[in-house]
Amino acid sequence: MVKITDVAAHAGVSPSTVSYALSGKRPISQETRLRIEQSIRELGYRPHAGARSLASSRARVLALVLPLRKGMHLPVVMQFATSVVTAARDYDHDVLLLTQSEGEEGLVRVSGSAMADAFVIMDVELNDRRLPLLRTLDQPSVLIGYPADPTGLTCVDLDFQQAAEACVDHLAALGHRRVALIGSHPEVYVRETGFARRVATGFTAAADRHGLLSSIHPCVDTPVAARTLAERLVREQPDLTGVVVHNEPIVHPLIDALTALGLRIPQDISVAAICPDEIAEPAATPITSVSIPTAQVGARAVDLLMSKLQGHEVPETTILPTHLTPRATTAPPPAPAPAPTL
Template sequence: MVTLAEVAKHAGVSASTVSYVLSGKRSISASTRERVERSIDDLGYHPNAGARALASSKTNIIALMMPLRTDMYVPVMMEIAIAVATAARAHGYDILLLTGEEGPAAVRRIEGSALADAMILMDVELDDERLPLVRGAERPVALIGLPGDPTDLTCVDLDFTATGALCVEYLANLGHRELAVIGEAPGVYERHTGFAERTLSGVRSRARELGVRALHRPCLGGYPAMAGTLARIFDERPGTTGFIVQNEAAVEPLLNLLRQQGRAVPEDVSVVAICPDQVATQASVRLTSVAIPAQEMGRRTVERIVAKLEGRGRPEVQLLEPELTVRASSGPAPI
């Protein structure tokens, strides 16, 4: 890799002169500047993030904190991350991806270094332990997710409370009075992860309003766990005819187990999923679903961060309205 010293030697100037040309902090004659810039082009020199930070206090890098947990559906997380990276690149920024479960330590590491100009946090919990540091951070921060108290924070998310309510309302309008929510893995609720807790809140609130009974059971996903969860649901609520699934790993096991039990979808049982469109359309029965708008979430979050970096941003919460797409997995409740 070409160094700053090699550029200086090629241009016949000092290393400090090259640094001043790059930073613009001192006036350099036009002829010297042209000679240095020609050497930079000829040698293919690219200053590293540390050099850029020292020269201009700007790295053109945004840190994306995305803990990869075994009980979360990673493809959705990666789709959001790719959307963030694509949108950031369009604005001239690169992404520094942090995937470890460091919590506040990761925020401190970015805040106390010249690694990035701003931070985006994913996997937000209702009482996220990173929030006190975020509120006091000098660098702009945005959250993909909604904590319990979003005061003074910039957040972008699907409106999961409205999502849960929409699923209940749709099934209730079809005549279903006994619903079961097959949720994420137990650990997701133990951490009080925002999207899961808010979906459940929306389900329960709307079910009460409509006089519908809704049972919630977390599930690890996979056939053994789904078999146990389904058996428990029908043991406790044998009249269940509507399922709301917020667990991508449980979708296909649920459909297959219902089939094995002789329960036809949607004639006997209706299934509505909260999942990416790809999961819904590729299931063995095309699923009625509320999509996770990963592209839109990533794009809007980057726009909010860039606005903050340019001095135009202010704390705000943007919740995307859920849209339910009817497919083959739902129908009127059996008579």
């Protein structure tokens, strides 16, 4: 690991002179500064956050506020986190990950300590109790997700309402007349998490627009819960021919459960999902889906945040459009059985 003493020796100056060049505490000649900067580049030296913050009055750190709560699918959540980290590195910023469900207290603690220059906020609820504080902090913030009232905030997200509508529109165009939404973990709805509520709203609106019979079923994210729900749907809704799944951990278990009950996919029942392509594409039967572009959302959040740090105006809400990819799990519904002849 390259140290400040290595840079000093390479540049032919004292370690204190390198420190002054990094911190800006004392003036040094332009020639000496350029020599130090060249040594830093050649040696690959990275000053620690404290030195960088002294030089720029900033920590060059973004805080990613990601409370890990019941009903969150960790692999997809970490895709968002990875995209934020990757985008931040492109701006030469590090990321401080905050995972405790401490609400305003954690924001105040980090804001007051100057550990981070700005916040990326995830798991946004419609009436999120963190919002009033975010509107008053000195540090800017960007929300991945958007609340009921985004006034005074900066939000970026997939259009989840449109995603659900696209799935229902696709099933309706194929001729399905009864559809069901297999939704997120019940706790997600209790918290009024924005994306889950918007999926439910879009699903119901599209079903009503097409005159379809519809129902919504929150589901615990376990294979056992998926199997139990599949059995209940087959028993209680024998005319169900189309399912939309917005619950990543049970997409495959639900398909397995329906198949085990003797239903052929897509000949007897069609399945569409709102999920990352990494779940839909590699399945034994590739799944019709609306993709969740985690990399694009995370990168856009960081772009907006860096623009705010530079004093630029940014849009209040950035909603990414949806795209449905038809695959092998959706098809026209089976023809109704002919009426018995008398």
